[in-house]
Amino acid sequence: MSGGSHFLQIPGPTNVPDRVLRAISYPTIDHRGAEFADLGRAALDGLRSVVRTEGDVVLYPASGTGAWEAALVNTLSPGDRVLMFETGHFGTLWAGVAHDLGLEVTLVPGDWRSGPDPEELERRLREDTEHLIKAVAIVHNETSTGVTSRLPHLRAAMDRAHHPALLLVDTISSLGSVDYRHDEWGVDVTVGCSQKGLMLPPGLSFNAISPKAREAAHRASLNRSYWDWAPMLEAGTKGFFPYTPATNLLYGLKEAVAMLHEEGLDSVYARHRRHAEATRRAVGTWGFETQCRVPEEHSPVLTAVVMPDGQDADALRAAILSHFDISLGAGLSRLSGRVFRIGHLGSLNDAALLGTLAGVEAGLRVAGISHRSGGVTAALEYLADTATPS
Structure with missing residues (x-):
């Protein structure tokens, strides 16, 4: 060698920067103590600042796949129709997760060389006069193909169609690397994780949640336990988690967000x-x-x-x-x-x-x-x- x-x-x-590695090496602390509450709030607030939302964020010890599932099970019910796009390997995998959960998936075929077509999205939503489509799920950056979807154009297409579907967006490989605006672009659930633009090792994933998505969660009836937003949101108001969190990765997240804002x-x-x-x-x-x-x-x-x-x-x-x-x-x-x-x-x-x-x-x-x-x-x-x- x-x-x-x-x-x-x-x-x-x-690659994980040295500053983040040093932060991860801090001693583990009591995850039910006051010192941890400060860390938990800082981690959640830091994510809000990168996602650019004033709304709720929940943070899981999981890979991005877990956050995919959380976005679906908290907002939808068995048999609900989800419009998804075959933009590449990961768009197809997310559609598979939705299918396995008992959702009715409409997967728009793609050539794996381009992102979702806003005109196609608008046409399909206009045709859905009964509003059977409950959510539109889009991969912001398709890691298998090197294609970034034009999210503002897609959001505008949904608005032109005057369709009430939720907008779920996978930012797993884009957050912290590509301009992203959860609130401004009218995203209902943002899906993300730690090991790409946030410069951390794998192990953290999250959802950012709009008020519309929180409202949908009250009606949704897919089974959920670990992924349930409700206990996460309740504990998160005080900086805590309803289970043992990935404390040392939270140290790293706080440092990584600081580095992004310093630049x-x-x-x-x-x-x-x-x-x-x-x-x-x-x-x-x-x-x-x-x-x-x-x-x-x-x-x-x-x-x-x-x-x-x-x-x-x-x-x-x-x-x-x-x-x-x-x-x-x-x-x-x-x-x-x-x-x-x-x-x-x-x-x-x-x-x-x-x-x-x-x-x-x-x-x-x-x-x-x-x-x-x-x-x-x-x-x-x-x-x-x-x-x-x-």
């Missing part, structure tokens, strides 16, 4: 957009396509790169890991072996991104994959031309 640090450039879990959320989002553009310039110079085919939907979080015909993305990833100690994201389900994914989110600077792109370009050479050279130079020139003092 060569010296230096491993480059973890998958689209999450992301400034708008600056964080601009940094991610800039790194994404540099990455796409490298990919285009190499002569490859990105999986996302709609320019305004390119993800600031990751770039999914389509391999040339006859070439195996997993073999390339293995060569890059073996020779240059860089982990890249695999293609998922129908994209297995066809794409590799470069993560550029979380705690990342220009030098780390350039090192990653250099490893990819060198890996293409080692693997004998035909490409044009100069991708790293294209990214470097863009980053140098747009650099500002830190």
Whole structure:
């Protein structure tokens, strides 16, 4: 094994900053004591500030999949119809969770290269004159494809249709990396987790909840116990949880949110957009396509790169890991072996991104994959031309 640090450039879990690691290492405290109440309130308030909501937030020791389930079971009843979109691997998985819970899922087919079409959403809601559709569920950033859905346009489509459906949004890979506004965009339930833009290890997930969603929870009759919002909200008013919380991850969350605000959320989002553009310039110079085919939907979080015909993305990833100690994201389900994914989110600077792109370009050479050279130079020139003092 060569010296230096491993480059973890998958689209999450992301690199955990030293400040967050040190915070997580604080001694565990009594989760029913006054000191913990201060921590609990700070963690919930911090999440509100990143989600940009004045409303309720509940925080679970769980992966994002748990927050998916919580969003559904607290707002819906058996047989309710949910409109979902086949934007990629994770949009399809969320639809599977809804189906398993006994909901009637309408999954709008997709090409895995673009996000939900606002016009299609509006048309389907207008056709639903009996308001049988109780919720619309959208993945904000589809991690398998590198596509970011145009949420403000989708919200506007729902408003034009004058449809009362709830809007549920998965921000698992976007929160803390892509501009997001729960209240302003009229989102009813935001789903998120810790291990991506929030720069934490896996283990925390959450829902942000609108008043409309809280009202729906009083009528909803899907079975729920662990995921029930009611005891979470009651305990949360005092900074506590109805069960043993992930205390040390809450320390880390408090520190991570502080880091995001020190940089400034708008600056964080601009940094991610800039790194994404540099990455796409490298990919285009190499002569490859990105999986996302709609320019305004390119993800600031990751770039999914389509391999040339006859070439195996997993073999390339293995060569890059073996020779240059860089982990890249695999293609998922129908994209297995066809794409590799470069993560550029979380705690990342220009030098780390350039090192990653250099490893990819060198890996293409080692693997004998035909490409044009100069991708790293294209990214470097863009980053140098747009650099500002830190």
